[in-house]
Amino acid sequence: MTQTFKKSNADAGITVLKIGGSAVTDKNAKAGLAKEEEMRRIFKEIATFSGKLVIVHGAGSYGHTYAKEYGLDKGFHKEGFLITHDSVRLLNDMIVKGLRAESIPAVPLQPLAFSVCADGRIQSMFVEQIELMLDHGLVPVLHGDVCMDTVRGSCILSGDQSLPYVAAALSAKRVGLGSAADGVLDSNGQVIPQITPQTFESVKKHIGGSAGTDVTGGMLGKVSEILELAERTGIESCIFNANTPGNVADYLNGKTIGTRISRN
Ligand SMILES: Nc1ncnc2c1ncn2[C@@H]1O[C@H](COP(=O)(O)OP(=O)(O)OP(=O)(O)O)[C@@H](O)[C@H]1O
Numbered sequence: 715m716t717q718t719f720k721k722s723n724a725d726a727g728i729t730v731l732k733i734g735g736s737a738v739t740d741k742n743a744k745a746g747l748a749k750e751e752e753m754r755r756i757f758k759e760i761a762t763f764s765g766k767l768v769i770v771h772g773a774g775s776y777g778h779t780y781a782k783e784y785g786l787d788k789g790f791h792k793e794g795f796l797i798t799h800d801s802v803r804l805l806n807d808m809i810v811k812g813l814r815a816e817s818i819p820a821v822p823l824q825p826l827a828f829s830v831c832a833d834g835r836i837q838s839m840f841v842e843q844i845e846l847m848l849d850h851g852l853v854p855v856l857h858g859d860v861c862m863d864t865v866r867g868s869c870i871l872s873g874d875q876s877l878p879y880v881a882a883a884l885s886a887k888r889v890g891l892g893s894a895a896d897g898v899l900d901s902n903g904q905v906i907p908q909i910t911p912q913t914f915e916s917v918k919k920h921i922g923g924s925a926g927t928d929v930t931g932g933m934l935g936k937v938s939e940i941l942e943l944a945e946r947t948g949i950e951s952c953i954f955n956a957n958t959p960g961n962v963a964d965y966l967n968g969k970t971i972g973t974r975i976s977r978n
């Protein structure tokens with residue numbers, strides 16, 4: 715049976731969306747556990763968007779749990795490396811299938827296959843295929859992954875690191891990170907509307923790791939990565955709650971929600 719896919723509106727520039735592992739998996743689970751209903755709702759919201767779109771999803775309990783168990787954030791462990799990669803691929807497969815069910819022409823892309831890190835940071839990542847896919851109306855779907863590393867043997871390449879790399883390489887217009895919190899919250903649980911390099915030092919004290927298992931720094935890791943993107947390229951991001959119905963569609967279709975991270 716042939717499937718009909720949505721036509722993309724290619725004129726408005728590239729949008730990069732992170733679907734946080736905390737939004738679509740249970741990060742307190744001891745092994746990979748998907749929030750399937752949340753996934754389906756989020757995919758339906760993504761289907762309302764017709765621009766050029768790159769999706770990066772987090773590893774959630776499909777990655778962080780095994781990465782922690784085998785110490786993969788510190789270096790290479792053959793069995794742990796294989797188990798973790800297989801597990802995040804499983805999640806990626808589930809997400810790509812779910813997107814296809816909403817007529818989104820999603821293409822699975824494993825960062826391990828086209829990236830090399832040096833001491834935990836991306837040294838090179840091939841992105842020309844992503845650009846060509848977008849030109850042909852496809853929706854590439856990357857994910858948090860393990861990666862070969864010239865210093866450590868291997869490392870964890872978080873979605874929070876690949877997302878700004880891809881956004882900068884493709885000169886993305888909009889970058890959104892959907893997670894399980896309403897944005898970056900202060901000590902009273904209120905959303906901090908904007909973070910810039912100038913205000914980061916004063917708000918940093920409110921930002922921590924993750925309530926669940928997360929080997930790449932949770933919220934503080936995320937904010938640091940996209941603040942660096944804003945500083946270096948001027949590309950702004952929004953961190954918002956992907957578990958609030960309507961937010962993913964609203965963000966994709968132009969609204970600013972949650973916490974805005976910008977150069978000034
Ligand atoms: N100031 C803060 N504001 C909001 N969340 C915070 C803050 N400090 C710590 N957190 C924690 O950070 C979590 C978000 O980071 P986390 O890495 O778990 O999410 P994610 O990026 O969606 O998941 P993944 O890394 O699997 O993709 C929140 O759910 C919360 O537990």
Ligand SMILES: [Mg+2]
Pocket residue numbers: 772874924928930931932933936
């Ligand atoms: Mg995280």
